[in-house]
Amino acid sequence: MPIPAPWLDATTAMRDQMVHWPDNLGVTVTRTLSQDRGDAANVTELHLSAHTGTHVDAPLHFSSGAGDTTTLDLGHLMGPATVVAIQDPKSISLAEVQVLDIKLGARLLFKTRISDSEWSTEPFKPDFVALDGDAARHLREAGVVCVGVDYLSVGKADAHHALLDAGICVIEGLALQHIAPGEYELLCLPLKIVGSDGAPARVLLRPLG
Numbered sequence: 001m002p003i004p005a006p007w008l009d010a011t012t013a014m015r016d017q018m019v020h021w022p023d024n025l026g027v028t029v030t031r032t033l034s035q036d037r038g039d040a041a042n043v044t045e046l047h048l049s050a051h052t053g054t055h056v057d058a059p060l061h062f063s064s065g066a067g068d069t070t071t072l073d074l075g076h077l078m079g080p081a082t083v084v085a086i087q088d089p090k091s092i093s094l095a096e097v098q099v100l101d102i103k104l105g106a107r108l109l110f111k112t113r114i115s116d117s118e119w120s121t122e123p124f125k126p127d128f129v130a131l132d133g134d135a136a137r138h139l140r141e142a143g144v145v146c147v148g149v150d151y152l153s154v155g156k157a158d159a160h161h162a163l164l165d166a167g168i169c170v171i172e173g174l175a176l177q178h179i180a181p182g183e184y185e186l187l188c189l190p191l192k193i194v195g196s197d198g199a200p201a202r203v204l205l206r207p208l209g
Helices: 094-098 133-142 157-162
Strands: 028-033 044-048 053-058 078-085 106-109 146-149 167-172 183-192 198-207
Touching: 053 183, 094 133, 146 183, 157 167, 157 183
Parallel strands: 078 106, 106 146, 146 167
Antiparallel strands: 028 044, 053 167, 053 198, 078 183, 183 198
């Protein structure tokens, strides 16, 4: 019986003062209790937005009254997935997604030029490679169940609505710097936070074939 390939971590590490969306809470990771100071244990306090680092958006993110992170379909976040290399330096365009062989129930993770650097430790990049609204609608009509991107947002409001309103799971902030394009098994588990419009997640990929 063949030995399965090892899991690869596609999660952006959380760290103090890491990049965040400009109008979101800044990220602080603080040791509030320390054995070095005589405390019984080490305890870390986190201050951050639900959309920090690698995270999953809930429908509530762009539609008040829609489902929070407890309503996410975890089946959409686990299973076969394709990492797709995007050549366009400005956007994930309709032209580039139209040529993909998309099967019903597909999970697509887009690797853009952003993955050429360790972006989480650099200043915010307003020129990140976003998913066009037309491309998002094409993915919805093709029956995609999960879309992932390698920066803090999948795109503008129209792209979010095209995906989230249709029950498509959106993973943002993936660490794809060391992940080659190809076929993988995806495991993405967002935190279960009542009333939240997003949740940090650990994302693992295992090569298939």
